[in-house]
Amino acid sequence: MIEFCGVGHTYGERTVLDGIDLRLPQQRIGFVGANGSGKSTLARTINGLVHPTRGRVLVDGLDAVRDGRQVRRRVGFIFTNPDSQIVMPTAGEDVAFSLRRHGLSKQQRRERAAEILAEHGLGDYLDHPAHQLSGGQKQLLALCSMLVLEPDVLVCDEPTTLLDLRNKRHFAEVLRQLRQQVVLVTHDLELLHDFDRVVVLDRGRVVADDEPEEALTYYRKLVE
Amino acid sequence: MNPLGLYEPGSSALHRLGAGWKFAGLLVFAVLAFVFSAPLPLGALVVGVAAGYLVARIPPRRCWQAARLVVPVAVVVFLLQWWMLSLDSAAVVGLRLLAAISAANLFTLTTRVDDLVSAVERGVRPTRRFGVRPERIGLLVGLSLQAIAALSTIAADTREAQKARSAERSLSAFALPFLVRTLRHADELGEALAARGVGDDEK
Numbered sequence: 001m002i003e004f005c006g007v008g009h010t011y012g013e014r015t016v017l018d019g020i021d022l023r024l025p026q027q028r029i030g031f032v033g034a035n036g037s038g039k040s041t042l043a044r045t046i047n048g049l050v051h052p053t054r055g056r057v058l059v060d061g062l063d064a065v066r067d068g069r070q071v072r073r074r075v076g077f078i079f080t081n082p083d084s085q086i087v088m089p090t091a092g093e094d095v096a097f098s099l100r101r102h103g104l105s106k107q108q109r110r111e112r113a114a115e116i117l118a119e120h121g122l123g124d125y126l127d128h129p130a131h132q133l134s135g136g137q138k139q140l141l142a143l144c145s146m147l148v149l150e151p152d153v154l155v156c157d158e159p160t161t162l163l164d165l166r167n168k169r170h171f172a173e174v175l176r177q178l179r180q181q182v183v184l185v186t187h188d189l190e191l192l193h194d195f196d197r198v199v200v201l202d203r204g205r206v207v208a209d210d211e212p213e214e215a216l217t218y219y220r221k222l223v224e
Numbered sequence: 225m226n227p228l229g230l231y232e233p234g235s236s237a238l239h240r241l242g243a244g245w246k247f248a249g250l251l252v253f254a255v256l257a258f259v260f261s262a263p264l265p266l267g268a269l270v271v272g273v274a275a276g277y278l279v280a281r282i283p284p285r286r287c288w289q290a291a292r293l294v295v296p297v298a299v300v301v302f303l304l305q306w307w308m309l310s311l312d313s314a315a316v317v318g319l320r321l322l323a324a325i326s327a328a329n330l331f332t333l334t335t336r337v338d339d340l341v342s343a344v345e346r347g348v349r350p351t352r353r354f355g356v357r358p359e360r361i362g363l364l365v366g367l368s369l370q371a372i373a374a375l376s377t378i379a380a381d382t383r384e385a386q387k388a389r390s391a392e393r394s395l396s397a398f399a400l401p402f403l404v405r406t407l408r409h410a411d412e413l414g415e416a417l418a419a420r421g422v423g424d425d426e427k
Contacts, residue, residue, distance in 0.1 A: 101359075
């Protein structure tokens, strides 16, 4: 379970998060908010990419700052731009790279990478240059590179922003089928309709926290 | 477009040869290319690399991709050298360039980066006692090769934006956005590495 306990964050003089208190035991949670509302910063505090200047973030009781290493083993993170997440030149090598510190042989890493790529429809792209994949395929590759680590939680920061409608729907469908707890930060409100809970952020504060229909109705009124 | 080829799957003798041996061979080859200063031995090196492409059974399509980037550069350098110095110097520099880049390209075409990273890590492991972290050196090599593709993509996107604003001839219209996007890419890549736990084992 993810818990935010009085989380605040400032960049210089600017307050980005202000006293966030949340307990997130649900399976699928969405975060929405206007640009600059603090949702991406909040997402980054979950696996310790951003250290909050106030308060604590706990994942299964582990502090995301103090126990960052253990937390990052439990929490996978998908970024908006898949190009920035690709670390190795080919799809297979990129997935295998995630496993380098897990005591597996080269052959085992490669087999596991081939398996997970095949599971997500990228089986034919094992030795394909990662940067030549389509946007949707790159984002799926980024997902595979995280899922191969078998995290308990997957945090996705606007993962569909750069995708076309078809790829967006496909990616949403993949997320829907995951066994992991999913925290999705997004502007695509249609992705959140069957989520368990949606949190609306505005200027670093939680202004609505409800089931999708109610929370999204509130958010639409807020931005009008 | 990447000036170094990406891995071309295959089962040739060059593909099967260990990444460490191939890397050592490439270093020796590069040293020879810079030690030789006559057209004849340098020409022999170019012929040797061409034979390597045949042995590795690299498809003509991949050879063409490499050639259309390397050959024009070698030709321009050759002509400049000929104009400024002499035909002999031009032949030496042109052939040297052709041999070195073609050999590096052949190496990346026949070697998975994952294998290269492992080989580099193994190679520098004895230096661990001096505080060197082999995983970091391996990662550095892997990221350097990946960066070529990433920077090529950023450069192509920036050139397109430049054209869209009819500023093809403006150096600053290319250099500034390219620099900003490259720095942003480096930031994002750093975050992505941290998210995958890179560096966690060393804390």
